[in-house]
Amino acid sequence: MPVIAVLALDGAPGHHLTAPGLTFATAARHHHPVAYEVRVCAGPGFVGTGGPAPFALDTPWGMEGLADADTVLLPGHENFRSAPPPGVVDALLSAAARGARVGAVGTGTFTLAATGLLDGRRAATSRRHTRELARLHPRIDVDPEGAAVADGPFHSAAGVLGGVDLCLHLITLDHGEAVAIETERQLFLHLHPEPGDGDGLAPEAASRPARDAPAQSGPRAPQDAAAEFAYNAVTPPGSSLEPVTRWMEANLHHPLSLDDIAEQAQLGVRSLTRRFRAETGLTPLQYLLRMRIQHAQRLLERTDDPVARIAAHSGLGTPANLRHHFQRSTGTSPTVYRTAFRALVSGLTWPERPGQP
Incomplete structure (x- = not known):
């Protein structure tokens, strides 16, 4: 069973940590051959999530949870402009060296960029941080739209709804577009x-x-x-x-x-x-x-x-x-379904507030 390790660094938004589990579990629940193990791994110095509703995290996994992961996900977090905490860069370099996929959500791309693994590659971050990422890391070709970007084993996206966009992108790579589309439908409309x-x-x-x-x-x-x-x-x-x-x-x-x-x-x-x-x-x-x-x-x-x-x-x-x-x-009825789906799609993104990771 493929292992998805979500690295929780201090101040990560709570929905960045819960969205991967929800998305991959939805894919597995509704598609007979799909299976994932999702681990939320507390990084060095992790105390709790960021606002607007911070909470503590009790997880059996620390950095060792990344050691055998098939995919490592980096959510956004506080202090993303600073050097990554000790051990994080080495863990990411090791993951890439053994052939694991590495994905970054929102400002998590800054942490991945700090490893040098994105130099000469395309990457994405939250839209309001694209210029800053390009300025701090001029060797990265930054996607201004924040759409899910794949360049070799490295994947990044703006982090819509806590990274659901990136998770659906990975599900597409693993199981095809049909599975990803149906997972999105079940996830957002709760029609199962x-x-x-x-x-x-x-x-x-x-x-x-x-x-x-x-x-x-x-x-x-x-x-x-x-x-x-x-x-x-x-x-x-x-x-x-x-x-x-x-x-x-x-x-x-x-x-x-x-x-x-x-x-x-x-x-x-x-x-x-x-x-x-x-x-x-x-x-x-x-x-x-x-x-x-x-x-x-x-x-x-x-x-x-x-x-x-x-x-x-x-x-x-x-x-x-x-x-x-x-x-x-x-x-539900076809008419209600059509109205609800289009309303959800049109309101899928919202302006980011100052100070959000």
Whole structure:
């Protein structure tokens, strides 16, 4: 399991320390093959977090937690213009020498820059500190936008919402864009179902547009319903299912039966089902239904298409059928989802206050 070590230096904003755990845990919770171990490691001289609501930190990890980490993350912190605390530079140089990734969030880039590892490379920091970083470290090509930047094994970003932008960037590198997009959606909209709160659809409902759903749903199946949306429709990198899932995605607007999918995969129905369950945690038709919902989500997020057109394009048939499946899988309606997502995206960043790391 890949280890993510978050180095807490004194005065680090609390959300810089909690955001990585939340983001990587969300990715793992909603995607069957994804797994991470996140360690918050107290650096030399760490006393507590910075404002506006400082708190103490009790962690079993100190600098030794970096020794075998696959990725080391440097949050922002107080006194970032000063030389790093003793031992920090050596630990970062050792991590880079053994091939670990090193990421910096916001003013954490100043600490990484102090090692010399960013000389001759591109890097990012919080927008209001870009000119200062360029002045103090003229050999670094500073991205003025603060977008997530990768240059070799070194990654940096402005630190939106405590570094969620950088964490999603790393998840993209590890597991692909689809996993990162779905992680972002789950993280910000909190639409994941609780255990046991599944869809309860009969298996054939995923294979064809259903009739208009009634206003009140009936009782839910106990175990199949719980599994219905336990995982998102994402196959592991290099999965043997990738060819058939790409075909399914390209044909969502057509009625697809279990036999159609098995024929495309050149497998028997039972073999296909076993392989889907082993690699995705879902049956083929559960996976197909989840693909249809995810496609509807993307259309709601990125287009102004009416619900009727989205229902047709996603293969869910009618607006009523789309609303029925969407409500049961996400807990909200398509219209509310579209409004909420766009409001969150438009307000994702805010002006930094003077004195923030």
